[in-house]
Amino acid sequence: MNLADLPADLLVERPHLFSAATVTVLAADLAAMRELVAAVESVIALPAWQSRAEGLTGGEAAGVFMGYDFHLTPIGPQLIEINTNAGGGVLAAMQAGRDDVLDAYVAMFRAECGGGALKALALVDVQPETQYLYPEFLAFRQLCERQGISAAICDPADLVMCHGGLWHNGTQLDLVYNRVTDFALEQDAQVMMREAWLQGAAVVTPNPRHHALYADKRNLVALSDTSDDGQLAAWGVDAATRGTLAAGIPRTELVDATRADDLWARRKQLFFKPAAGFGSKATYRGDKVTRRVFDEIIAGSYVAQKLAPPSVVAVEVNGEMTELKADFRNYVYRGDVQLVAARLYQGQTTNFRTRGGGFAKVLAA
Numbered sequence: 001m002n003l004a005d006l007p008a009d010l011l012v013e014r015p016h017l018f019s020a021a022t023v024t025v026l027a028a029d030l031a032a033m034r035e036l037v038a039a040v041e042s043v044i045a046l047p048a049w050q051s052r053a054e055g056l057t058g059g060e061a062a063g064v065f066m067g068y069d070f071h072l073t074p075i076g077p078q079l080i081e082i083n084t085n086a087g088g089g090v091l092a093a094m095q096a097g098r099d100d101v102l103d104a105y106v107a108m109f110r111a112e113c114g115g116g117a118l119k120a121l122a123l124v125d126v127q128p129e130t131q132y133l134y135p136e137f138l139a140f141r142q143l144c145e146r147q148g149i150s151a152a153i154c155d156p157a158d159l160v161m162c163h164g165g166l167w168h169n170g171t172q173l174d175l176v177y178n179r180v181t182d183f184a185l186e187q188d189a190q191v192m193m194r195e196a197w198l199q200g201a202a203v204v205t206p207n208p209r210h211h212a213l214y215a216d217k218r219n220l221v222a223l224s225d226t227s228d229d230g231q232l233a234a235w236g237v238d239a240a241t242r243g244t245l246a247a248g249i250p251r252t253e254l255v256d257a258t259r260a261d262d263l264w265a266r267r268k269q270l271f272f273k274p275a276a277g278f279g280s281k282a283t284y285r286g287d288k289v290t291r292r293v294f295d296e297i298i299a300g301s302y303v304a305q306k307l308a309p310p311s312v313v314a315v316e317v318n319g320e321m322t323e324l325k326a327d328f329r330n331y332v333y334r335g336d337v338q339l340v341a342a343r344l345y346q347g348q349t350t351n352f353r354t355r356g357g358g359f360a361k362v363l364a365a
Contacts, residue, residue, distance in 0.1 A: 063210035078308035092341035317356035
């Protein structure tokens with residue numbers, strides 16, 4: 001499969017989805033990102049960390065398309081966040097011409113079913129045809145169908161629980177690939193998906209347990225507390241692993257009203273993120289934040305992360321060279337990095353609105 005398999009009209013509507021640039025990354029930086037991913041995964045596997053998702057069932061599913069997002073800095077790659085339903089994995093593999101990765105993605109979904117066969121699945125999102133990454137949904141369906149898996153694209157309201165199973169248009173589903181950003185599946189529209197997950201009627205991946213273990217931004221507070229007398233040390237995380245975490249995760253702290261004056265004084269060195277946020281929504285660089293917005297941050301549920309500015313890439317746009325910021329998404333399954341893709345942009349965060357920006361191929365140097 002390649003990008004020519006995508007509907008041309010949808011790509012025309014999304015002119016900044018793909019960048020023509022190829023980004024070179026040092027092999028040492030790629031290795032450092034893999035090492036950091038392995039360190040994080042080793043902590044998440046601890047019983048003490050697993051208790052953070054107490055009460056959330058999950059079956060055998062490990063969670064598909066875990067996205068570890070990095071900035072490359074002078075002190076090495078810095079993990080800025082982890083996402084549980086990281087978009088773009090299929091598109092990035094198509095852009096890179098990596099059929100082997102596409103095959104690995106299908107194998108990943110089969111593995112999510114444990115010992116059961118994967119015959120029918122649904123990719124579920126709210127009004128999927130309106131989503132910016134809808135072209136990826138179509139590519140994913142085509143990828144699955146080429147390997148004998150029935151794949152539907154639907155809204156969560158189109159799902160029905162019946163006779164102990166989860167159904168869509170008369171087909172019983174083995175698996176739901178969940179792209180909904182209601183990570184806890186708490187809203188009324190997600191009731192069928194949540195019930196299917198709780199009752200084991202179908203595999204739901206990723207699910208609320210995965211988000212609690214990986215993607216809640218407050219996890220970065222614990223992961224970046226690598227002191228000898230901190231929680232990680234108390235859980236038995238060895239000094240070498242804590243050193244890897246300290247080198248690769250910017251110090252992150254909880255935002256609370258009792259520390260408002262201190263946070264305001266240090267704001268220019270911080271990046272503020274909502275604990276349950278996604279897609280860079282309501283995130284703020286401290287040096288850009290106004291007092292009014294800062295007061296809203298203090299009143300909300302936020303973390304403050306030490307600023308790790310992204311690297312820049314020179315890209316030719318309309319015959320002129322311009323510098324774009326870059327972040328690097330590692331698509332991960334069960335601790336293994338399947339693919340690394342760059343996302344190029346201007347502004348505070350990745351936005352797919354920048355000329356010359358979008359997903360870019362990564363080449364190891």
